[in-house]
Amino acid sequence: MMNLLSLLLPLQDVSAEVIDRIPSGYNHFILPYFIGILFCISWLLVGLLRNLASLPAEDRKRLALSLVTPKTAWKNIRDLFCDCLFHTKIWKRKPLLGYMHSAIAFGWFMLIILGHCEVALFVPKHLSFKEGNLFYPIFYRFFVWANPEHTTLRGSLFFFLMDFFLLYVLSGIGLAMFKRIRSIALGMRHTTKPSLADRVALYALWSIFPLRLLAESFTANLSGGSFLTYSANVLLRWLFGENLYIMPWWWAYSIALGLFFFAMPFSRYMHILTEPLLILYRNAGLKIRTLNRGFGEAEIYACSSCGLCLDACPMNIQKKNLRFSSVYLIRFLRRHNQAKVDRIADKCLQCGKCAQLCPVGVNAPAMRVVQRSLSNNVIPYHYAYMQDVAAAAPASQGKVLYFAGCMTRLTPRIIKGVEKVLQTAGIDYVFADKEGGLCCGRPLMLAGRTDAARKAIEANRQMILSSGCTTLLVSCPICYKVFREEYDLPGIRIVHYTEFIQELIASGKLSMEKDGTRYVYHDPCELGRGCGIYEEPRAVLSQAGTLCHASKERDESLCCGGSLGSLTLNYKDRGKITEGALETLLAENPECIVTACPLCLKTFSEKSAVPVKDFAEVVAGHLPQASA
Amino acid sequence: MDLNRVDQEKYARLVKLEPDVTCCIGCGSCTASCSAGVFSRTSLRSALLALQNGKEQEALSLLGACMFCGKCLMVCPRGLNTRHMILSIHKIYSET
Numbered sequence: 140m141m142n143l144l145s146l147l148l149p150l151q152d153v154s155a156e157v158i159d160r161i162p163s164g165y166n167h168f169i170l171p172y173f174i175g176i177l178f179c180i181s182w183l184l185v186g187l188l189r190n191l192a193s194l195p196a197e198d199r200k201r202l203a204l205s206l207v208t209p210k211t212a213w214k215n216i217r218d219l220f221c222d223c224l225f226h227t228k229i230w231k232r233k234p235l236l237g238y239m240h241s242a243i244a245f246g247w248f249m250l251i252i253l254g255h256c257e258v259a260l261f262v263p264k265h266l267s268f269k270e271g272n273l274f275y276p277i278f279y280r281f282f283v284w285a286n287p288e289h290t291t292l293r294g295s296l297f298f299f300l301m302d303f304f305l306l307y308v309l310s311g312i313g314l315a316m317f318k319r320i321r322s323i324a325l326g327m328r329h330t331t332k333p334s335l336a337d338r339v340a341l342y343a344l345w346s347i348f349p350l351r352l353l354a355e356s357f358t359a360n361l362s363g364g365s366f367l368t369y370s371a372n373v374l375l376r377w378l379f380g381e382n383l384y385i386m387p388w389w390w391a392y393s394i395a396l397g398l399f400f401f402a403m404p405f406s407r408y409m410h411i412l413t414e415p416l417l418i419l420y421r422n423a424g425l426k427i428r429t430l431n432r433g434f435g436e437a438e439i440y441a442c443s444s445c446g447l448c449l450d451a452c453p454m455n456i457q458k459k460n461l462r463f464s465s466v467y468l469i470r471f472l473r474r475h476n477q478a479k480v481d482r483i484a485d486k487c488l489q490c491g492k493c494a495q496l497c498p499v500g501v502n503a504p505a506m507r508v509v510q511r512s513l514s515n516n517v518i519p520y521h522y523a524y525m526q527d528v529a530a531a532a533p534a535s536q537g538k539v540l541y542f543a544g545c546m547t548r549l550t551p552r553i554i555k556g557v558e559k560v561l562q563t564a565g566i567d568y569v570f571a572d573k574e575g576g577l578c579c580g581r582p583l584m585l586a587g588r589t590d591a592a593r594k595a596i597e598a599n600r601q602m603i604l605s606s607g608c609t610t611l612l613v614s615c616p617i618c619y620k621v622f623r624e625e626y627d628l629p630g631i632r633i634v635h636y637t638e639f640i641q642e643l644i645a646s647g648k649l650s651m652e653k654d655g656t657r658y659v660y661h662d663p664c665e666l667g668r669g670c671g672i673y674e675e676p677r678a679v680l681s682q683a684g685t686l687c688h689a690s691k692e693r694d695e696s697l698c699c700g701g702s703l704g705s706l707t708l709n710y711k712d713r714g715k716i717t718e719g720a721l722e723t724l725l726a727e728n729p730e731c732i733v734t735a736c737p738l739c740l741k742t743f744s745e746k747s748a749v750p751v752k753d754f755a756e757v758v759a760g761h762l763p764q765a766s767a
Numbered sequence: 768m769d770l771n772r773v774d775q776e777k778y779a780r781l782v783k784l785e786p787d788v789t790c791c792i793g794c795g796s797c798t799a800s801c802s803a804g805v806f807s808r809t810s811l812r813s814a815l816l817a818l819q820n821g822k823e824q825e826a827l828s829l830l831g832a833c834m835f836c837g838k839c840l841m842v843c844p845r846g847l848n849t850r851h852m853i854l855s856i857h858k859i860y861s862e863t
Contacts, residue, residue: 485851514858515854518854518857518858518861519827519831519857519861520831520832520833521807521828521831521832522832524803524806524807524832525806527806528806545802545834545836545837545838546836546837546838546841548802548838549800549838549841549842574805575802575805575806576802577802577834578802578803578834578835578836580834582834582835582836582837582850583834583835586835586850586854588835591834591835595834701841703836703837703840703850706848706850706851706854707848707851708848709846709848710846710847710848711846738841741841
């Protein structure tokens with residue numbers, strides 16, 4: 140048996156080689172790796188400089204300032220560790236996926252750090268660039284011969300740690316391989332189709348660590364090892380005899396590394412190094428202005444193409460819509476495929492779920508709006524009439540100004556509910572758009588018609604400011620979001636009716652009578668993910684009846700299908716999304732669906748078998764005098 | 768008006784891009800609910816009719832005040848994508 144093996148695997152006497160290789164600190168096998176990493180570093184450096192140069196001067200200044208501001212600097216450090224290394228965001232949603240990713244990322248990071256520490260402690264001169272800084276610590280086990288009998292405690296500790304983290308990474312790689320076969324086992328229904336560069340880098344990455352294990356195991360009796368590599372070495376020597384032929388393994392390991400670094404700039408693994416940059420940009424308060432440049436480019440390259448947005452997207456209730464997901468938007472942006480980018484950008488509902496759940500925090504909906512504005516911002520508009528509306532501000536000095544918005548006017552029951560609640564609580568209010576008003580500008584904004592939106596925003600702003608109100612009450616989350624983000628209204632509190640009613644109840648101005656009705660609350664996209672309001676409506680509804688859970692709620696909630704965000708989604712496909720969302724809402728058999736958005740209310744009402752009510756309508760129905 | 772001299776090519780492009788144009792039953796729900804219609808003469812229904820009659824400028828002027836609020840989309844009994852129709856009309860007919 141042994142003879143057969145030795146025929147198959149020609150063995151070589153290593154003793155001569157050992158003496159040879161230790162003092163030199165160099166061997167030809169490092170070349171593939173060395174060329175790969177040099178290429179990768181220079182490519183990235185040029186890319187980084189180009190990206191920084193493409194930032195507007197104002198943004199560059201802001202970035203520089205943020206790096207020296209203690210508060211943002213601390214946030215940077217925290218985010219870099221939590222997001223890039225530990226992946227807390229993935230852990231929280233999908234623990235197994237979180238383990239897989241942090242095993243590879245954090246494990247590899249620790250191998251690199253520990254490797255360098257080991258070299259710093261034992262062979263300090265090799266930390267200098269001239270002495271092989273780029274390869275010596277990586278192939279330390281090859282270059283250093285540690286006499287097992289003279290291994291110090293420090294040495295053993297490092298051997299143990301290196302083996303431990305190698306095992307940790309290997310467990311992650313094992314899960315990653317399994318995920319390719321059965322992604323659902325790790326909590327992903329759909330995964331992305333890898334591109335060619337992705338495949339090359341992926342298979343290289345998969346082979347790096349098993350090859351490292353083999354290479355280190357083959358040398359473990361000469362260079363030392365711990366529980367993993369040394370045991371493997373004993374096994375290998377038992378199988379192949381005392382003289383192991385080690386070189387192929389080190390060559391293979393180096394080639395796998397080189398291939399990975401060579402393919403990396405063209406693959407999804409660019410996210411490893413772009414994510415830190417994006418974190419710095421984001422914490423500096425930078426916003427997307429142009430795609431393929433500056434912040435936009437950082438977002439494109441930070442996308443890890445993981446495909447978590449595929450499961451998140453409400454459109455993907457139909458498999459044919461998978462191709463409109465954010466991951467593919469970014470892929471085609473990277474390839475400058477304008478036709479496909481346009482099609483994908485126009486389809487999206489702008490529900491914001493992909494951005495909310497993205498482990499890297501890429502804001503794809505904002506990218507889509509920028510893309511839409513390229514072709515839609517030039518569309519002409521004739522808004523001269525807006526001046527008259529702005530001038531005719533309803534006098535509401537020191538009062539609450541209620542702005543219902545376009546959509547609420549299609550659902551008069553919301554207005555009825557809000558007015559009843561306000562009157563019961565004795566609030567002095569003025570109805571801003573009773574006879575019709577201007578649109579808030581958000582739909583124009585979402586369509587990429589930014590200039591037109593600015594006109595509408597300015598006209599409304601003038602109307603609100605000259606009305607003299609102190610509180611602006613809105614019942615439409617679409618208006619609410621744009622009022623909060625785009626309107627400059629000094630001294631005026633902008634409040635959504637869910638918050639307002641919750642405050643009225645908390646302060647005792649309003650009381651409700653509870654009955655046994657089982658309610659489920661639907662989080663409108665613009666209110667929940669858009670403005671972070673999840674608790675207020677639930678707090679109020681739990682005083683009206685029993686609150687059931689939806690199978691997907693809060694930041695996981697699904698779009699109702701009626702969103703104005705999509706430009707091209709047709710009626711039939713919207714209907715499928717509505718049905719999907721209703722299914723999640725009816726998970727616990729509620730008797731009534733409650734929502735706080737006129738658009739959701741109208742959309743659900745058309746399809747739901749269960750009554751759909753507005754939040755204010757429910758509150759108005761539970762006021763003490765209503766039952767009396 | 769001599770309909771033979773109207774540019775049929777643009778309308779053909781519009782129909783190809785927006786097949787919904789031919790599905791409109793002219794009920795006028797969009798016009799009745801229009802937010803901009805309160806302040807300025809705005810009507811998608813009339814605009815489509817104007818286009819079919821070769822009155823391109825009139826069609827554009829009927830849509831210029833549109834604020835894109837989407838109410839027409841919500842009320843259309845045929846489920847037509849009115850907003851995208853408006854975008855396409857502007858894009859095709861505003862070309863010089």
